[in-house]
Amino acid sequence: MTFTFRIFVCLCLACLCQGQALKESTKVPPPQEGDYIAHNFHFHSGESMPELRLHYLTFGKPVRNANGRVTNAVLLLHGTGGSGRQFLQPQFADVLFGPGQLLDINRYFIVLDDGIGHGKSSKPSDGLHARFPRYDYDDMVAAQHEMLEKGLGIDHLRLILGTSMGCMHSWVWGETYPDYMDALMPLACLPVQIAGRNRMWRKMVMDGIRNDPDWKDGDYTSEPRAGLEIATDFLLIAGSTPLPMQISYPTRDAADKDLEDYRKRVTHTLDANDLLYAVNASRDYDPSAQLERITAPVMYINSADDFINPPELGIAQREIKRVKRGRFLLIPSSAATHGHGTHTWAVFWQQYLKQLLQESEH
Secondary structure: OOOHHHHHHHHHOOOOOOOOOOOOOOOOOOOEOOOEEEEEEEEEOOOEEEEEEEEEEEOOOOEEEOOEEOOOOEEOOOOOOOOHHHHHHHHHHHOOOOOOOOOOOOOOOOEEEEOOOOOOOOOOOHOOOOHOOOHHHHHHHHHHHHHHHHOOOOEEEEEEEEOOOOHHHHHHHHHOOOEEHHHHHHHEEOOOOOHHHHHHHHHHHHHHHHHOOHHHHHOOOOHHHHHHHHHHHHHHHHHHOHHHHHHHOOOHHHHHHHEEEEEEEHHOOOOHHHHHHHOOOOOOOOHHHHHHHHOOOOEEEEEOOOOOOOOOOHHHHHHHHHHOOEEEEEEEOOOOOHHHHHHOOOHOOOOHHHHHHOOOOO
């Protein structure tokens, strides 16, 4: 695997493969880390946990206006299987977090959360395995809201920016707490129920894990490798684009060898239950019925070479018309874009973030 394409694969899968080592920026200081414990947290499934741990990273300090309301808080929401640390990658942090940049950490209070089931927040692999509550996106957003208000004392957000799963969370946030934020920037998702090919590949991932005899209904003592191999194969296809792969692997033998190397490397970073739960959390996501509830300005962006959210479906273009102050933009495909993973490369969309911040400034 060439160096360029190694970076490409890692970044495309950053939102999907928890535990994958990612290069972090050396130009920003280390963030502050903390945990909030939500007591007696109730899930939409009817299950509950006496203590739900929610991990987060922060940069900067909150600023309050004369009425005591926070004016500079920004919430960044990560993708499936990832964590808040994905936003520390150079192609995001070095473009946005520096002095004078759009999300300057000396100006804004930046919050990078680990959603339920992800990163250092409570998750199945902590010990409950398949007895962990069946969380969904509504649960994840409710937990984020509680963490902000009760854990960090944040009563208002200047901006919510979400990528992939975080993009979907952005729509849930806008509908559930319409007065809580000044602006929304969803990147790389669709504001409708997950169906068609998008649902099918997710179900294939889940079925591959569940049908592996070594999964043992979630009570395995060693990872079900066959199930994880099926899962990682689909994650590779979902997170990549054809052109860079064809350039990097122009022969059958080169493609076969790298696929084998990739499987060995990535399967060792995953926990089957954590991945199964993370993918399954999207099962009842469907913000389409309440898009009119969103009142904040929305700058919604997808990529033309995104396998997961292909533009030819026409869904994004259709649904954004129902958002009062919404705008949709499509990043054209090129040799420089990164498929689904383009959401983390701020160079492609920072000008639109600048517009959104200017238009929503009070």
